[in-house]
Amino acid sequence: MDEEESKANISLIILKVKSLPSDLDKKVSKQETNCLICGIPFAKKGVSQTSKHVCRFCFHACCSACSPLTALHPENNESERICLKCYTNYLKISVEEESSTKNQEVIRNEVEKFQRDTMELHIKEVETIKENSKNQEKQFKDQISRLSKDIQERDSKIMTMSFAENERLSKKDESIGQFIREMKEIDDKTKAVEAKNKNLLANNLSLETQNKNLKEKLSGLELEKGNLQKEGQNLLENIKRLQEEIDKKPKIMTTPAPKSGCMNSCIIY
Known part of the structure; x- marks a missing residue:
């Protein structure tokens, strides 16, 4: 199933939020530059998937991929954009409130209806038998026996239907529970992405x-x-300068010693 089909199936569940927390900051999204759910930075313009949106139930900024659903707003009873985090929380609350009472109410209504119909039919048939068969004791007893059998069959049918209804509602609860688990997995993955983004x-x-x-x-x-x-x-300049100064000084040369053994004489050029 691709992403569009998945969104369409999720949207079939119409969620009505009864009330919002009184301490919500409706201006919190103005300072937010990243999606609350996945942490992706918002594009300034031109890219719809990373455009900045606002969840009307927590007023945080979110991208379009993390707010694909709507829910009935308690203030105007109209469909408003809701982020996946708020949708999961309010859906869980709604299921917990309605599921337990709804199942019992459906079963109780079905049982009461069958009991009512059975009792009315029983009374009518007994009265008819009493009026038409006062002198036919055997026939009267047979009729009573048949009615008792019918009542037993109807009671059995009621029990069967109650069991079937319980099973059907259990499957529905299981489907809703599966959906809640999937939404929790999305929430866990979202938190993991947020932590990863913080580390990055x-x-x-x-x-x-x-x-x-x-x-x-x-x-x-x-x-x-x-x-x-x-x-x-x-x-280098100092060495060059010193070399030039040395070159400019007069050179002292020593003549070879005379054979007569007199002192060396120096000639200065």
């Missing part, structure tokens, strides 16, 4: 902080590199 946001913030710190360190290293290059350039 936290990780993203951590990565942004690390990136900022790395940029600051890189900037400091580049500055230090520039300073080292300047110091190296200054050293």
